[in-house]
Amino acid sequence: MTAAQFEARVAANTRLGGGYFSLELEAEEPTPVAAARPGQFVMLRGAWGRELLNPRAFSVLHAEGKRLTILAKAYGQGTRRMWALRPGEPMTVTGPLGVGFPDPDPEITDLLVAGGVGLPPLHMQARVAAAAGLAGKQELFYGGRDREDLVLLADFERWGVAATLATEDGSVGVRGYVTTALAPRLEQARAAGERVRVLSCGPTPMLVAVRQIGLAHEVQTLLCLEENMACGFGVCLGCAVPVHGVKPYRYCCTDGPVFDARELRWP
Amino acid sequence: MTAAQFEARVAANTRLGGGYFSLELEAEEPTPVAAARPGQFVMLRGAWGRELLNPRAFSVLHAEGKRLTILAKAYGQGTRRMWALRPGEPMTVTGPLGVGFPDPDPEITDLLVAGGVGLPPLHMQARVAAAAGLAGKQELFYGGRDREDLVLLADFERWGVAATLATEDGSVGVRGYVTTALAPRLEQARAAGERVRVLSCGPTPMLVAVRQIGLAHEVQTLLCLEENMACGFGVCLGCAVPVHGVKPYRYCCTDGPVFDARELRWP
Amino acid sequence: MSGAPRTSGPALVPGLLPHTVELGCEFGPLLLKSPLLAASGCFAYGQQFAAFTDLRALGGLSTKGISPLPRHGNPLPRICETAAGMLNSIGLENVGVEAFVRDKLPFLRDLGISVWVNFFGTDFATYIECARLLGGAPGVDVLEMNISCPNIKQGGIEFGTVPEVAHRLTRACVEVSGAPIVVKLTPNAGDIVGMADAVRQAGAMGVSLINTITGMAIDVRSRRPRIATTYGGLSGPAIKPIALRMVHQVATALPGLPICGMGGVLSGEDALEFLMAGAGCVQIGTANFAEPGAVQRITAELRALMAELGLRRVADAVASLRPWPLEAAYQTPAAGEFST
Amino acid sequence: MSGAPRTSGPALVPGLLPHTVELGCEFGPLLLKSPLLAASGCFAYGQQFAAFTDLRALGGLSTKGISPLPRHGNPLPRICETAAGMLNSIGLENVGVEAFVRDKLPFLRDLGISVWVNFFGTDFATYIECARLLGGAPGVDVLEMNISCPNIKQGGIEFGTVPEVAHRLTRACVEVSGAPIVVKLTPNAGDIVGMADAVRQAGAMGVSLINTITGMAIDVRSRRPRIATTYGGLSGPAIKPIALRMVHQVATALPGLPICGMGGVLSGEDALEFLMAGAGCVQIGTANFAEPGAVQRITAELRALMAELGLRRVADAVASLRPWPLEAAYQTPAAGEFST
């Protein structure tokens, strides 16, 4: 499962609304990304000349054989170009990279807290768990701005994974931040003596809140971070993450992207 | 017929072999380029971000109503991207620009000397002449490296314009440079007292040779030049052409691209 | 790409309606209709653009550099493209002071926008002559003094790189000019703050930052430089990070000195970056070649973006950069400097 | 784009078969297997690349800059992308001399390619200590002395911008180093030729040109610099024209001084431009991030291009630029200088 760099072509590019799209790539041969764990990522770059130099990081949503799929939102230069890619267009893929989430555990309930494009690692965790008959040990907490910001919900339903939804405009689920629902759930677990852990991925302000709630409730809290990356394989040192300890930084791409909340030197 | 800048979409992109392609663009409305004369040009730029800053100049091959067509060869960054454009993709067009060739004249035979991507102005001259019943007053001299370097020949045949072909590898027409055939033709005209003029467009070394032959035979020789251009409308002063006279330079985009051979300060 | 949805980042304050954004602004003693001007050498003397765009929508324009006598410019090739940039060596070709004042200035004066006349000489005497003639001509709002040309013989390079020489030259021109002088500095100078300070102390009303950066490109097939003069001036988005840094350095070191920022502006967001870095107004150069309506489009984009970010006036944006909070846990104690 | 046919320009001489091109070349006293090396800070200590590429196909590599003690680097964000370039402010994070020699050097030594150890100090004493310890370590072919870091306190900036200081520093390091020293210069210096000459006279075997150029980018939504340290170093194709110009300036002014050129090389053609401008070898930096096999691919491209152009040996390319013929009718009499 060492990483490789290989060429692939767009097999499908599906627009999901709200600027979200899932991009399916196909290589000539089965790729090492098929072995990716939840939380691992690939670096992607299109044939877009010298303007955008560096590839962009995307969590693996799903990968099998020659194919791999990511979920993204058209935002900056790279994702806007990717949004417009058409079947047959080439992309260069490097991966799988990084260290992912731990395996689902029959003894522990995973509380999956997702925001925006942070869904993929948690989506894969739920799928892996469901395949292992552990769907009941997965609960999704998923927040966004509005209805369009919540995608791929049908998958969780199909797998039988319970979902608590929150939108800032109240159009779906509870109004407000998804983190509001997390604290009561942790209280409940504590009261019931239930073993839980929190796995989360999403915008940094959300992760900061998840971390504080997780630490306050003394449950294992694993955060999948999204730092700016130039290389993705430990060379540029651009993706430093501030940690407690002798060394002030670890690296998102090689030590992470999943970090234990306690380790992070965060507010 | 003042120039305008407008948006258009690729209607068709036809590969002609040897890296040549004809690109047909369609705007929302009829465009001023429809009034272009032979030798006039447009500046074209695709939606290719910040890497390639400036548009590229292309002679108008044909234009009518909302549509315009150019002929190009995949060579540098811009034309390689254009080669790959697919129907529906956007391009920004500025034109028509520059001063073209004079109208076909019933009293004068136009000897059209073309090399490589220099064909379009001469192609349009022949078409305009044919439409005016003057096909017999047009003769094409067309040279290239090999068979693939000679394109759109069927059009000249259809219009009834005689063509003398030359290839460097001898695969079509005479072996060698197209200019070799020009001198005897001018001799013949002189002997017959026939009024001829030379209109030419192609690579600079060819134009240098055409100019010397034309000057030696004292016939009017009009050369359509292809200087590097950044703007195409007289602002950057990048497209200077060395001329005899008080001022050492004139501008390819506004004073040309068609220049009288006598005027050029060339070897 | 063009069809991709715009998904905006977090707004700092609730947005404004674009028409309530006030683009009119002060720049030193000037009142500009908008902080966006066309840059010298990229807009000729304006006329060619009238067919493509509404020139009255510009805050102003800076003319092609004028010298006392007409100049014919450099041998060709004069331009070539590089990654996200272009090189040029036009050679300061221009019609000369006399023809400019007679044939070009009246058109510009009638537009009702800020007219900046870019000028240069080849020695002290010709600089001063230009400043006197142009600075006294009616309709000239600013003399933009180009001391950046790396090519002029007779020690010309010192004008742009040696602070004392620039100081003396500026002082001499300020003394004879009827219009305020903004000195356009070259990024090739090692110490941009020192240069800005020198011309400020000599009475310059402000500085323009930056001119092109000396660069080179080679055609490996002909083994020749792509520019006949071997070197050319690099412009376009490639140089934007360097230009922004210089604007920020000067704005930080010399607060109060009006700065006209430029270098690679293609969008309203680019222009806003320059304002936030400390520029009071912004010029747009290379962008005009591909798009004769560039300044007008960028002005509309700037207005929309300022509205979205709740910036009602240009002054709300200028030098409004916030430093990274040192107290944040994201920071190690010793910050503030950089290295690769 | 990738499918477009290659239509080659006019070859200068009949082409060669690629395998007859000899990439092995001299660089000062060194024999390199190829003129293409990986650049400092963009290749770490090499190990990570072994999974992606054949490290033996490289001419050599320059390590991340080493200091006497380990360094932890700068606050984040440390990197961002700009048009055809990127900014970084990593902060010279490195494992320190001791761990480098113990843990990293053996791997590099065994590769059989030229090992350049990039190093820096924070003052004279630490520079000299580094030069002594690293210059004596077995397997070190070159010490590449980075005097370009614009961030180091205690007057560090003078190391890279004041010729006399650079001269003294270089001389002191040359005296204690067992390996030849190549000094890496900063493009932020006003007078690159003066700097190169100063270190040459101090005994430097050669110079590396160029390090990153100080730049800045702003996130207009958060109103913060995109790099926590406000400024960062600009690298990538955006800076290539500036880098080429500096290599050509130094090569022209100081013939015989070995120059290692770099800045924005992404292709074999880019590398050949640097050789023609006067570099004896070329480093490849930023390109490695997107493509860990970049150096190997670029080497293959260089070989093919040299074959096409009839360049049998690297020396046939180095400094082979031809000036524009002054006698050509395309030229006005007075050429050789440029202006915009």
Ligand SMILES: Cc1cc2nc3c(=O)[nH]c(=O)nc-3n(C[C@H](O)[C@H](O)[C@H](O)COP(=O)(O)OP(=O)(O)OC[C@H]3O[C@@H](n4cnc5c(N)ncnc54)[C@H](O)[C@@H]3O)c2cc1C
């Ligand atoms: C390990 C890892 C996994 C990731 N997985 C995913 C994924 O599965 N799907 C995905 O879409 N992204 C993912 N990202 C984030 C993605 O790599 C970055 O957002 C990337 O910068 C997008 O490239 P761009 O060119 O579109 O934007 P850039 O031009 O690089 O970004 C411009 C600016 O916008 C910010 N930005 C980018 N995207 C957003 C956004 N959606 N909302 C708000 N601000 C944003 C960036 O931080 C930057 O400051 C991941 C990042 C990491 C490190």
Ligand SMILES: Cc1cc2nc3c(=O)[nH]c(=O)nc-3n(C[C@H](O)[C@H](O)[C@H](O)COP(=O)(O)OP(=O)(O)OC[C@H]3O[C@@H](n4cnc5c(N)ncnc54)[C@H](O)[C@@H]3O)c2cc1C
């Ligand atoms: C008035 C005018 C009309 C023109 N009409 C046409 C036209 O109808 N069709 C057309 O294809 N081109 C035409 N050109 C030429 C075209 O604009 C340039 O070749 C342009 O540089 C191509 O852009 P590019 O990005 O592909 O190459 P660039 O990246 O700009 O060019 C790279 C280098 O290759 C050289 N080059 C470009 N094309 C060729 C070629 N075919 N053969 C050899 N060298 C080349 C350029 O001079 C330059 O030095 C015209 C130019 C002018 C000024």
Ligand SMILES: Cc1cc2nc3c(=O)[nH]c(=O)nc-3n(C[C@H](O)[C@H](O)[C@H](O)COP(=O)(O)O)c2cc1C
């Ligand atoms: C073709 C060209 C000609 C220029 N001529 C001048 C000039 O005459 N005087 C001057 O001060 N600057 C001149 N400049 C510099 C621009 O005004 C501007 O400072 C520089 O191009 C950076 O801005 P940009 O990246 O937006 O083009 C010229 C630039 C270009 C590209």
Ligand SMILES: Cc1cc2nc3c(=O)[nH]c(=O)nc-3n(C[C@H](O)[C@H](O)[C@H](O)COP(=O)(O)O)c2cc1C
């Ligand atoms: C992330 C990064 C880190 C760098 N670290 C160093 C360094 O430690 N020492 C050094 O001399 N140069 C360093 N450089 C500069 C490069 O070696 C090179 O000089 C510069 O990036 C230009 O080349 P490029 O455009 O090919 O990247 C670094 C560059 C980058 C992008």
Ligand code: FES
């Ligand atoms: S992204 Fe380059 S080290 Fe992590």
Ligand code: FES
């Ligand atoms: S192309 Fe700009 S002046 Fe002719």
